[in-house]
Amino acid sequence: MNLMRLKGNLEQRNLDNRLSYEPDIIEFFLSDRDLLDPERIRDRIRQLHDRGVKAYLHHPPKHQGEYLDILSDNPEVRRFYNESCELLARICIEEKAKCVVHAHYVGTHSCRDVTLERTLILREEIRRIMAYSRDVFVWEDSIEGLFSYGGNPYLIDHLIVPLKLPLTVDVSHTFISFRGDNERLRDVLERTKPYAQYYHLVDSMGLEHDSLQLGLGRIDWRMVKPLVWGKDFIFEITLSGDHSDCTPMVESAHYFANVEAEENGKSRQLLT
Template identity: 30%
Template structure:
C-alpha cells in the first residue's frame, strides 16, 4: 500500500504586513506568496525579499513565489505573441527572472502558469493554428525549465494549452520532464467534474508533481471553494498525492486578511486522512 500524504498547513498571502501577520500566527509548514505587478518595482522587490526572510525566520523555509497573474489588466499568458504584446512579454520575462533570482538566492521555488483560461483563446486566435500556439508555449516552458532548474515549476489551467486531465496530454507533459504544480480544481474543471479523470491524472503525473493547490470545485467554473464545499472526492484524491510534494489551500477567502477558509480546509483534509488511516479503513 502506498503511503498517503499527510495534510500540511499550507497558506497563501501577498507580501502585505496585515496578511503576513495573519498567516504567520498559524505557523504554516508551507507558504506561497501571491505576487502582483506592484512587487516588481525596485521597492516592491525589496519588500518581497523582506517578507520572504520574515516567513523563513518565523515559520518555514518551504516557500513558493507565484508569478503575477496580470500586467496592466492583461493576463500574463505565455502564449501572448511578442509582436502584438511586446510590453506584456517583456514583463513576463523580467518578472520570471526576478522571481528566479530570489528563488536561487533564498533557496525557494518559483511557480509559473503554463496558461490561464480567460484570455488564452483570444491570444491563440492570433496564431495560424492551435498547434503553433501550443508549440510556442512549450518552447517557452522548455527555456524556463532550463533557466530555473530545480527552482521552477509549472501550473496547469483548464485552457486549450497546458492542462491536465486527458491521458494523451498528461503523457506529453510528463515526457518533457517538467517539475509540476498541480491545481486540483483546474484539472477537475477541465475534466467536467469527473473524479475518475481527476484521480487518473493525479496518478499519471504524481512523480513529477512538486506542489499542489488543493481547492474544491463543482467542476463547472473557476469557483475556488473551501475543501468539502464542492464535488471533489477528497477521500479518493488524498491517496493520489505525491507525499514528497508541498501543498497549499488556494481557496477563495471572504476577507483576504483572514485565512480562516484556508485553515478550515486543512482541518477538513486532516479528518479525511485520519479516516483513511483507521485500522479498518480500506484505501
C-alpha cells in the same frame, strides 16, 4: 505532518495572520507592482525562514490589467513575462524558495487552437524559461487551453514528459477542466505524480472557477489524499474582504486532516 499550509500576499498584516497558525508552508501571491520592490519580497521570504516555514511565490497573473500568456501576441506582455520570470528565478535561487508559474490563463491566446503543433511551440517556450532555473519554477495547469489537462490531450505525453517538467497540480483546475469527473481527476493525479512537486488543494462543483473551501464541493478528497500525501501543498481558497482573515483555509486544513484516505488509493501509492 503539519497541515497548516496557507496562501497570502505581502502585506505584513496578512502575513502576521498566517503566521499566527504556525504554518508549514506559505505561498505569496504576487502582483506586477510587487516586483517593483524585490527587497520586500526577499524580506517576506526571510521572515518565513526565520520561523522555519517553507516559502513559495506565485508569479503575477496579470500585467497592466492583462492576463499573462507565454505565447501572447502582445509584445509588452511577453516582455514582462520573460523579465519577471528572470527576476523571480534570481530571488528564489538566492533566498531558497520556489515559484508557481502559469504558462497562460483562461481566455488568453493559448486557449485557442489546441493542437499538437501549438503544444510543441509551447513546450519550447517553457524550455526557454526553464533556462533561468530548472529547480525554481513549478508549472500550474489552467482550466482550459494548451496547459490544461482536460483541454489538451497532448499536454502530458508531448510537453510534460519530454521536459520532465516540475509541476504544481491545481486539483480544482483539473477537476473543472473535466467538468467535475473524479475518475479523470484521479487519472491525471496518477499520471503526473512523477513530476508533481506541489499541489493546490481547493474544492469545486466542477462547473466554474469557484475556489471553494474543502468539503463544500464535489471533489472526492478520500481519493485525492493518498495521491498527494507526502508532497508540498497549500489550501488555496477564495477569501472575502481584504484577504487578511484566512479562516476558510484553516478550516480546509482541518477537513483534510480528518479525511479518511481511500484504501485502494493507498494500495496504488504503495505499488508506485
